[in-house]
Amino acid sequence: xxxxxxxxxxxxxxxxxxxxxxxxxxxxxxxxxxxxxxxxxxxxxxxxxxxxxxxxxxxxxxxxxxxxxxxxxxxxxxxxxxxxxxxxxxxxxxxxxxxxxxxxxxxxxxxxxxxxxxxxxxxxxxxxxxxxxxxxxxxxxxxxxxxxxxxxxxxxxxxxxxxxxxxxxxxxxxxxxxxxxxxxxxxxxxxxxxxxxxxxxxxxxxxxxxxxxxxxxxxxxxxxxxxxxxxxxxxxxxxxxxxxxxxxxxxxxxxxxxxxxxxxxxxxxxxxxxxxxxxxxxxxxxxxxxxxxxxxxxxxxxxxxxxxxxxxxxxxxxxxxxxxxxxxxxxxxxxxxxxxxxxxxxxxxxxxxxxxxxxxxxxxxxxxxxxxxxxx
Numbered sequence: 185x186x187x188x189x190x191x192x193x194x195x196x197x198x199x200x201x202x203x204x205x206x207x208x209x210x211x212x213x214x215x216x217x218x219x220x221x222x223x224x225x226x227x228x229x230x231x232x233x234x235x236x237x238x239x240x241x242x243x244x245x246x247x248x249x250x251x252x253x254x255x256x257x258x259x260x261x262x263x264x265x266x267x268x269x270x271x272x273x274x275x276x277x278x279x280x281x282x283x284x285x286x287x288x289x290x291x292x293x294x295x296x297x298x299x300x301x302x303x304x305x306x307x308x309x310x311x312x313x314x315x316x317x318x319x320x321x322x323x324x325x326x327x328x329x330x331x332x333x334x335x336x337x338x339x340x341x342x343x344x345x346x347x348x349x350x351x352x353x354x355x356x357x358x359x360x361x362x363x364x365x366x367x368x369x370x371x372x373x374x375x376x377x378x379x380x381x382x383x384x385x386x387x388x389x390x391x392x393x394x395x396x397x398x399x400x401x402x403x404x405x406x407x408x409x410x411x412x413x414x415x416x417x418x419x420x421x422x423x424x425x426x427x428x429x430x431x432x433x434x435x436x437x438x439x440x441x442x443x444x445x446x447x448x449x450x451x452x453x454x455x456x457x458x459x460x461x462x463x464x465x466x467x468x469x470x471x472x473x474x475x476x477x478x479x480x481x482x483x484x485x486x487x488x489x490x491x492x493x494x495x496x497x498x499x500x501x502x503x504x505x506x507x508x509x510x511x512x513x514x515x516x517x518x519x520x521x522x523x524x525x526x527x528x529x530x531x532x533x534x535x536x537x538x539x540x541x542x543x544x545x546x547x548x549x550x551x552x553x554x555x556x557x558x559x560x
Contacts, residue, residue: 199362207359207368214371217336225312226339227319227327229263230537233340235333237372238355238364241439242346243381245292245493246410248330250513252296252303254530255326261304263318265338266330268293268307270465277314280305286497291465292330294496311338325538333374334366341537345375347405349382352393372398376533378405379526384516391519406526407516412451415487418495418506426452432487432507433480437462437494444491447509457483466497473501480505 216222232251236242248264255262271278271290280289280297289297289307297305304322308314311329315338318324329338333345348355351365359365378398382390387407394405416423434456436444441461449455458479462472480488488505490498495508515525 195362203359203362206361210359210367211370214336214367214374222337224337224339225315227315228542229319229324229327230342230534230541231327231329231338231340232342232344233329233332233335234344234346235329235331235335236346236348236366237333238348238351238366240348240364241443242348243379243408243410244331244346245296246511246513247344247346247379247408248328249296249300251326251328251530252300254527256300256302260326261322261324262302262326262328263304263306263315263322263324264293264296264328264330265306265308265311265315265318265332266290266293267309267311267335270467271307273307276310277306277308277317280307286499287467291493291497295493296330298496299492311335326534333371341541342376342533343374344377344379345372346379346381347394349380349386349390352390352397356397373401375401375403377403377526377529380405380407381409382407382516383409387517394519404524404529405519406529407518408526409514409516410511411514412447412509413512414510415489415507416510417504418490418498418502418508419504423510424507427487427489427507429454430487431457431483431485432489433457433476433483433485434459435462435476435488435490435494436460437464437466437468437497438491439464448489451509456489457485468494468498468501470501473498477503477505 217224234244234248236244252262252264268290269292271288271293273288278289280293282298282301284294286294293305293307304318304324306314306318315327329335329340332338332340333343355364357365357369359368380387380390384407414423414425434445434448438444441459445456445459460476460479476488486505487507489507492508492511495502495506498506515527518524518526
């Protein structure tokens with residue numbers, strides 16, 4: 185990602201005009217959906233999009249998972265719709281269940297289905313098709329659109345837009361291909377709330393920039409962190425507080441490996457003996473696992489630590505040496521008050537919207553058809 189950003193800076197004079205064209209096309213596309221020139225479908229349940237303005241890891245998956253847990257704690261049926269990046273199922277829609285193959289379901293959908301077994305995770309690049317199937321089969325009360333901010337073929341009641349600190353600084357208004365933003369800044373008017381994965385101290389540093397750049401929208405900015413609570417053996421599920429001062433090997437195939445290493449070092453109390461870094465969404469092979477075991481043996485590491493996302497990708501290739509983080513989402517201060525947290529705001533918003541969403545009618549869904557084309 186850093187290499188791409190550096191190249192964009194070098195080629196800025198060439199890429200900027202292309203960005204203007206792309207941004208203009210996205211504005212036209214937004215208006216086509218708004219005016220009904222492009223078809224959209226509205227689920228008969230409270231629907232929330234968890235997305236972002238740019239590419240890169242902003243914490244969408246943990247927030248989507250938190251929403252699924254929130255629904256489960258209220259004994260509500262919840263459904264998550266995702267295109268399933270790099271998923272290759274035999275057919276669509278694909279209902280992801282624990283134990284599915286990562287190459288069929290996609291790593292993040294499989295992780296969500298494994299960690300939230302009460303939820304219904306559906307992979308389909310045509311989200312209206314997957315959504316209609318899910319509404320008919322499961323009749324959920326909550327629909328979560330994973331990475332859904334730009335996918336306007338499915339209507340939503342709330343747009344949660346996750347920002348990164350750089351979105352308010354170096355990447356501000358830098359649209360593809362000159363930057364990381366998928367849409368122009370005008371698109372942020374569609375947001376109902378913003379979220380940022382930062383700790384309380386960094387949130388206070390970011391807040392003035394947020395108020396200067398986006399304060400005119402009068403939308404709240406909520407902070408959150410994804411924090412480890414322990415480690416868990418991938419095979420047995422046995423939890424542990426830490427590795428009791430034993431050496432460990434860190435293995436990651438995620439978007440921000442340096443962040444994972446900092447998290448591991450801070451939580452375990454000391455650095456990993458070595459960090460094996462693979463590309464985000466890397467499809468692990470038996471040779472990769474053999475290399476991990478060989479490296480661990482050479483360095484005297486009894487444990488191989490990875491993220492939950494890596495654990496589902498490694499799947500049955502894991503041995504009893506493999507451990508994963510136990511993680512939880514913790515909400516911090518917001519732009520509307522240090523003690524005004526996202527969970528309170530969300531519960532209030534859901535209850536208000538739920539009173540006005542019509543009940544699900546399966547005959548209505550059956551009467552509608554889908555052209556089978558990918559969402560645009």
